[in-house]
Amino acid sequence: MPGYALVFSAREGRLPRLLRVPTSETTTFRYELERRLHDEVAVGMSAIAAQLDLVAVASADPDLDDKIGSVRATLCRVVEHVRDVGKSVFPPVLGGTDFSAALTAIADHRDVKLQLDLPSYELHAQARARVGLLVCDHLNTLSPGTVVRVRVRGRRLVRVRITENPDHVEHKGRARVARP
């Protein structure tokens, strides 16, 4: 059964805003897209960087060395962009089993301070991926330095509650993810 998910979020004085947790199909698609970006684009570009360095090493021309060095630096910057896109599509750390560490790493990249309240039991892989993407997509909308509390509960139905700047209660969210 395909899962469904809803996120209700509200700012003070506003009606709840409806967000959607990625479906199982979307989650799989995003995972495969990121893998292709990694395995086919980024790895291929790194291989080109290696080949360029070998050309530079074999060359006795300092001008050519400089030009190749410049091209390699550009290539590294492009790989950095590909990496950023890949992380937004599907953070690679979500593929592991340490859910807490994965969410912390995602928050780390956004320079967001995360307060996690996870269940003592392990979520199954699909729920981890879907809840992880929900949190990731939400963190991507926040300003650096924001404090966010994420609370996850439930076994058959996984409920996620996201609260921004908890001390000031500026923003709250709650999600329900049906187990596939």
Place this chain on the structure above:
Amino acid sequence: MKVAIAEDGALFREGLVLLLEAAGHEVVGCVGDGDSLFGIVSTTDVDVAILDIRMPPEPDGGLTTAARIRAAKPDVGLLLLSHYAETHYLMKTLEIGAERIGYRLKERVAGVQVLADTLDRIAAGEIVIEPVLAKRLVQNPSERTDSPLAKLTERELDVLRLMAEGRSNAAIAKELFVSVKVVEKHIASVFAKLGLPADQTMHHRRVLAVLTYLRASKIDG
């Protein structure tokens, strides 16, 4: 140096072999998954094993294989490669070992000189951390003025960043064009300002203390 490689991307794997040979190293094994690499390391004399973090067995075969190799052959150096500069992967790497180990980005290490330098440092027993990651860790989160990192001078931040890369005092001195004595003075000041234990005589313990502190400061703010 005898090097074994496990990388599931054929093109990059071939590039690594050429880089290693150009650097004068001997490639004793070159495979596409962690289990095959473990077989090579178990039966062949290997100085350093190079592992892609994301390779079979999925999802992070490089990390699980590195842990198996470290348990079975603690003298073999380990260089873990990734396309992602993740503190998550860094901490997993340091859980495997705090000596003769490195974590670097693929495109950054894809050069004869930088690869040779990385392998030399690992073979010498050092921890080698991707400079991009060390730099990010040292950056003051959100420019917070209440962060202990805000108390450090610009030069002290440079020293902290190089410590987080796993650099020795001599290497830091060379990088910053100052004497080792000056570096020691900066390090003492950094440790005092951050409240880290002063007795960090063992190099790898010092790197671990610095990385653990920086990681915690990123999480807790």
